[in-house]
Amino acid sequence: MVIRIGLIGKTNAGKTTLFDSMTLKAGEISNYPFTTKSPDTGIAQAVTLCVHKEFNLLDNPKNSKCEEGWRFIPIEVTDLPGLIKGAWMGKGLGNQFLSVAAQSDALLHVVDASGSVDKDGKIAEPGTGDPLADLADVELELVLWYTKLFSSNLVKISKTAKLPGMGLPDAIAEVMQGIGVKREHVIYTLNEALLQERDVDTWNEKEMQNFCWVLRDISKPTLIIANKMDLPNSAENFKSLREKYKGLMVVPTSGEAELSLRRAEVKGLIKYVPGEERFDVVRPQELTDAQKNALAYIRRKVFGEYLRTGVQFGLNIAIFKLLKMNAVYPVADSTQSIRITL
Numbered sequence: 001m002v003i004r005i006g007l008i009g010k011t012n013a014g015k016t017t018l019f020d021s022m023t024l025k026a027g028e029i030s031n032y033p034f035t036t037k038s039p040d041t042g043i044a045q046a047v048t049l050c051v052h053k054e055f056n057l058l059d060n061p062k063n064s065k066c067e068e069g070w071r072f073i074p075i076e077v078t079d080l081p082g083l084i085k086g087a088w089m090g091k092g093l094g095n096q097f098l099s100v101a102a103q104s105d106a107l108l109h110v111v112d113a114s115g116s117v118d119k120d121g122k123i124a125e126p127g128t129g130d131p132l133a134d135l136a137d138v139e140l141e142l143v144l145w146y147t148k149l150f151s152s153n154l155v156k157i158s159k160t161a162k163l164p165g166m167g168l169p170d171a172i173a174e175v176m177q178g179i180g181v182k183r184e185h186v187i188y189t190l191n192e193a194l195l196q197e198r199d200v201d202t203w204n205e206k207e208m209q210n211f212c213w214v215l216r217d218i219s220k221p222t223l224i225i226a227n228k229m230d231l232p233n234s235a236e237n238f239k240s241l242r243e244k245y246k247g248l249m250v251v252p253t254s255g256e257a258e259l260s261l262r263r264a265e266v267k268g269l270i271k272y273v274p275g276e277e278r279f280d281v282v283r284p285q286e287l288t289d290a291q292k293n294a295l296a297y298i299r300r301k302v303f304g305e306y307l308r309t310g311v312q313f314g315l316n317i318a319i320f321k322l323l324k325m326n327a328v329y330p331v332a333d334s335t336q337s338i339r340i341t342l
């Protein structure tokens, strides 16, 4: 079972930059709005300490690689086009993108923490945009889309729920299983929304929307990625995001720094292990002035302030904390474990 992670967010938040840095693909990045036109999938890796060190064993991994005591577990990541208002109604191919996002096991919701994207998605001066509103807009699109899917199937849900041997949780799960909604998600949500005793035909619009908010949260775990932390104003907005979204995890990142470091490492210019709190220049004499300046900027603005770029950390948090995946030895066939073998 490969875990699937979807990158969602407003245009220009840095989704493709993060995607390219995780997968070493070459998706198009630009400061124009709506650069990415269709979803793209690549393979990234979550990293965890390998058990062989702990048990003093030699290992022979089959579906993940072990390097110097670290185990690299493959994860499928999907980069999505920026979401616009009205996506839930099908605007800007919104329906298509939302259904791709909804098939992921978890989402990374990328926000431009520097506030350098204006309300129309154009790049502006850092501090002039509103990352909290950007996040709320995209979340709303997602929930409205869930609500639309639910309400347009209401007659079917109501009928199925009354069939012998069926109930409301089965009926709702049947209609929404394609987007990863399971029966246990529905049962939890009905309880949370205090709708467990009510016939679905009697729900009013507000109750339906509330139900869909909770269902979206529970069935699609989401990590907030506060990106562009190297820019001014990001630290302040990061703090506000954490305060406002107390129940969610927020990870600060600089996708651009990670992408530069990973590409420099591929070229053999530096030694850098993703996630580590350092990088070393291998051949200083081969660096151009521009490359020297870029590395100095990354040292100062990213490693100096936040110790790391945060990209690998974010992926690891999504896999091991958000989805509560455990690397198991030996392999047990459980949906709660990533299958890796010694």
Ligand SMILES: Nc1nc2c(ncn2[C@@H]2O[C@H](COP(=O)(O)OP(=O)(O)OP(=O)(O)O)[C@@H](O)[C@H]2O)c(=O)[nH]1
Pocket (backbone or CB within 6 Å): 009, 010, 011, 012, 013, 014, 015, 016, 017, 018, 028, 029, 030, 031, 032, 033, 034, 035, 036, 037, 080, 081, 082, 083, 227, 228, 229, 230, 231, 253, 254, 255, 256, 257
């Ligand atoms: N300073 C800084 N700029 C970044 C960072 N990440 C991305 N950018 C810049 O932000 C702009 C948008 O980046 P993209 O990766 O194309 O954004 P996107 O979210 O994929 O945009 P769409 O495809 O339009 O939805 C580009 O100019 C990037 O270079 C970062 O961590 N720091």
Ligand SMILES: [Mg+2]
Pocket (backbone or CB within 6 Å): 015, 016, 017, 028, 035, 036, 080, 081, 082
């Ligand atoms: Mg993009």
